[in-house]
Structure formats: structure tokens, C-alpha cells
Amino acid sequence: MYFKLEECRICGSKELEKYLSLGSIPLANNLVETDKTDSDLFFPLEVLFCKKCFLSQLSVVVDPKVLFSDYTYRTSISSTFRNHFASMAEDVKKIFPETENSLIVDIASNDGCMLQQFKKLGFKVLGIDPAVNLAKIAEEQGIPTLVEFWNKKVAEKVVLEQGKAKVVAASNVFAHVHDVHHFLKGVKTVLDENGIFITEFPYALHLIEKNEFDTIYHEHLSYFLVKPLIELFESEGLKIFDIHEIPIHGGSLRIFSKHKENQEIKVQEKNINFFLEKEKQKKLYDLKAYETFAQKCMEVKIAFLQMLSELKKENKKIAGYGAAAKAGTLLNYCGVGTNYIEFIVDDAETKQGKAFAGNRVPIQPSSILEKEKPDYLVLFAWTIAKELIQKTKQHQKQGKYIIPMPFPKIVKDETEL
Numbered sequence: 001m002y003f004k005l006e007e008c009r010i011c012g013s014k015e016l017e018k019y020l021s022l023g024s025i026p027l028a029n030n031l032v033e034t035d036k037t038d039s040d041l042f043f044p045l046e047v048l049f050c051k052k053c054f055l056s057q058l059s060v061v062v063d064p065k066v067l068f069s070d071y072t073y074r075t076s077i078s079s080t081f082r083n084h085f086a087s088m089a090e091d092v093k094k095i096f097p098e099t100e101n102s103l104i105v106d107i108a109s110n111d112g113c114m115l116q117q118f119k120k121l122g123f124k125v126l127g128i129d130p131a132v133n134l135a136k137i138a139e140e141q142g143i144p145t146l147v148e149f150w151n152k153k154v155a156e157k158v159v160l161e162q163g164k165a166k167v168v169a170a171s172n173v174f175a176h177v178h179d180v181h182h183f184l185k186g187v188k189t190v191l192d193e194n195g196i197f198i199t200e201f202p203y204a205l206h207l208i209e210k211n212e213f214d215t216i217y218h219e220h221l222s223y224f225l226v227k228p229l230i231e232l233f234e235s236e237g238l239k240i241f242d243i244h245e246i247p248i249h250g251g252s253l254r255i256f257s258k259h260k261e262n263q264e265i266k267v268q269e270k271n272i273n274f275f276l277e278k279e280k281q282k283k284l285y286d287l288k289a290y291e292t293f294a295q296k297c298m299e300v301k302i303a304f305l306q307m308l309s310e311l312k313k314e315n316k317k318i319a320g321y322g323a324a325a326k327a328g329t330l331l332n333y334c335g336v337g338t339n340y341i342e343f344i345v346d347d348a349e350t351k352q353g354k355a356f357a358g359n360r361v362p363i364q365p366s367s368i369l370e371k372e373k374p375d376y377l378v379l380f381a382w383t384i385a386k387e388l389i390q391k392t393k394q395h396q397k398q399g400k401y402i403i404p405m406p407f408p409k410i411v412k413d414e415t416e417l
């Protein structure tokens with residue numbers, strides 16, 4: 001069901017150094033029936049550093065069919081993500097104002113959340129996603145979707161049936177890909193000669209700087225800096241021409257690239273050099289920075305456990321909000337289960353009535369908050385903490401919130417974030 005990584009997936013170097021181990025942990029999105037234990041799958045969760053190109057990557061690769069063929073995470077549940085993609089669509093329209101015959105291909109399109117925004121602006125849209133359940137939802141909402149894992153063969157099929165794409169998008173999926181070279185070969189195949197490829201992913205600089213270890217799970221195979229990405233894209237005939245920093249997922253990058261031979265689109269050298277210089281200043285090309293990060297992860301774990309323990313001694317009722325993958329990593333790494341967290345609420349119906357593997361914390365609809373009235377609500381989806389507080393403050397008039405990352409703290413409302 002998995003294999004160990006022996007070399008860097010970007011440069012092929014075997015000079016890999018382990019700097020973080022979060023233990024043997026279940027798959028973050030592998031939710032289980034509350035009364036069953038036979039479906040718990042545990043895999044080592046360790047991060048390696050490439051001494052040659054400075055990529056961080058997991059030590060193992062779990063079979064993607066196990067991870068993604070039936071997927072519980074839905075992008076459109078969050079208004080934050082709907083607004084994010086609406087803004088992206090508007091930005092793209094400024095580049096390609098003639099939308100009617102402009103095809104946009106979204107790789108790992110989930111339930112069609114991004115493409116809904118492009119469709120509103122008149123773009124011709126096509127989603128690619130391996131999750132049958134999510135593709136069905138997207139199709140029902142008018143988003144044509146191919147149930148496939150992205151590769152060059154799928155790209156050739158798209159070109160044959162739909163023509164080349166003006167825009168190829170891959171939001172929060174590139175870090176999930178093991179064979180990144182083959183992935184980019186597919187992008188180059190489907191991309192129009194004047195087209196652009198837009199990919200978004202959590203930025204490794206924020207991972208290290210803000211202790212965001214809960215964003216490490218088995219789906220996230222790579223933790224990217226700009227420097228190794230430039231090398232990767234160049235090797236596959238693509239050129240990064242601009243980079244934007246965006247707040248989504250605790251701090252991400254939006255990378256714009258084109259065919260290397262395309263001279264029409266100018267490269268924003270100053271912008272790209274800004275990120276390279278920042279990575280250099282933060283000493284992210286040195287293993288020591290990552291060893292310091294590993295120590296900070298342990299400090300967060302200890303502080304979180306101490307906080308929960310003190311509250312339980314006071315007989316406080318503690319629940320959570322957001323059955324996100326982040327919660328799976330944090331709970332299992334810290335050894336927290338129903339001994340501390342009574343339940344976690346989530347708005348996705350596909351998650352409700354199930355439980356996290358390993359710790360068996362049950363997942364409930366948010367309506368339970370009115371009845372249970374927890375004293376403290378841990379916001380596991382802390383990257384959208386403001387949205388969650390606004391959603392729940394009518395139920396939490398007498399209660400408070402725990403923001404677990406980047407270091408555990410208690411707040412009364414969104415003004416204290």
C-alpha cells in the first residue's frame with residue numbers, strides 16, 4: 001500500500017536527511033465507522049530534506065488509489081474558498097478577456113468549486129478528479145468532469161476531444177503528486193502555446209516559520225520552496241513567470257508558468273527574486289533550520305496537551321470544529337482522543353456520523369453545539385478561524401475558542417485572533 005522514498009523526486013539525489021517524525025499515523029482523510037477498528041491504516045509520517053535541491057518530502061508514498069478514490073473533503077463547503085476562487089477567476093479574465101472559447105482545465109477539481117467561478121465568467125470548463133463521489137457532485141452542478149488521475153495520457157485525451165487549454169489550474173494538488181515530472185509533462189501537452197499554468201500549494205517557508213506541522217499528512221508528499229520549483233519547471237520545458245503569496249491554507253504560493261519558448265509573457269524577475277532572497281535570509285537551504293522546526297513541533301505538542309489537561313481538571317467540556325486533515329495529524333501526533341475532545345463538528349455531510357481513525361473522536365453536525373454547549377471549541381481548521389467563529393458565536397456565547405497553531409492560545413472572539 002506504500003513504498004519508501006529513496007531519492008529526491010525533483011533532482012534524483014539520494015542525499016536525504018530525516019528531520020521530523022510525527023510517528024505512525026492514520027491517513028488524515030480516512031474517516032471510519034465509530035464502532036469499527038479494522039479499517040484503521042497506520043503509516044509512518046516522516047519528513048526528509050534533500051541536501052542538493054532543498055526539497056522537503058515525506059519518507060513514504062501511499063498508493064494514491066487508497067488516498068483519493070473516495071474523498072471526503074469538499075472545497076465548496078467553505079465560503080473562504082469560494083471567495084478565493086472567485087477572485088482567481090476575475091484575475092484570469094483580465095489576462096484572457098475573450099472567455100467564450102477559452103478552455104480552463106482544473107486538475108483535481110474536487111466538487112467543481114473553482115470551475116463554477118470560471119463558468120460564471122463564460123469560460124469553457126473541464127474538471128479532472130479521481131474521486132467518483134466528488135465528480136458526481138460536480139456533474140450534477142453542471143461541471144463536466146473526467147474521473148481520472150492526471151497524467152500525460154489524460155492530457156492527450158483532452159486535447160483530442162476538447163482542444164488545447166488557455167489555462168490549466170492545479171490548486172492544492174501539486175504537493176500531493178509523487179511523479180511531478182510526469183505531471184508537468186501532461187500540463188505541457190494540454191497547454192495552448194500562449195496559455196498559462198497556475199498552481200497553488202502551501203509554502204514551505206510558512207511551514208517552518210509558523211510551526212504548521214499539522215499541514216503535514218500522507219497526502220502532502222512535498223513541501224515546496226521556490227528554488228527547487230524553478231529547477232523542476234525548467235527541466236520540463238516550463239518557465240515560472242510570476243509568483244503571488246496568498247493567505248489560503250495558512251500561507252500559500254500561487255505560481256504562474258508558461259511554455260519556456262513563449263516570449264509574449266514577460267517574466268517578473270524582481271518578484272521571483274524576492275522569494276528566493278527571503279528563502280536565503282531564513283536559511284532554508286540549511287538543514288539546521290529544519291531541525292529547529294522539529295524542536296518547536298514538540299513544544300507545541302507539550303503546550304497543547306498541558307492546556308487540554310488543565311481544562312479537563314476543571315471539568316470543562318471541550319469539542320472541536322473542522323474535521324480537516326489538520327485535525328487528524330494534530331490529534332494523533334499529540335495522542336489526543338475522546339479523553340480530551342468529546343466530538344468534532346463539521347459541515348460536510350459526508351463526514352458526519354463517522355470518526356477519525358486512530359483516536360475515534362466522533363464527527364457531528366454543527367447543530368449539536370446548541371444542545372451540548374461546549375466550554376471550549378478547538379478550531380482545528382484554524383486557517384479559517386474567523387469564518388468559524390462567526391458561524392458559531394451564537395452557540396458559544398458562554399464558551400471560548402482554542403486556536404492550536406502556530407502555538408496554542410485561547411480567545412473569546414475573532415477580535416483576539
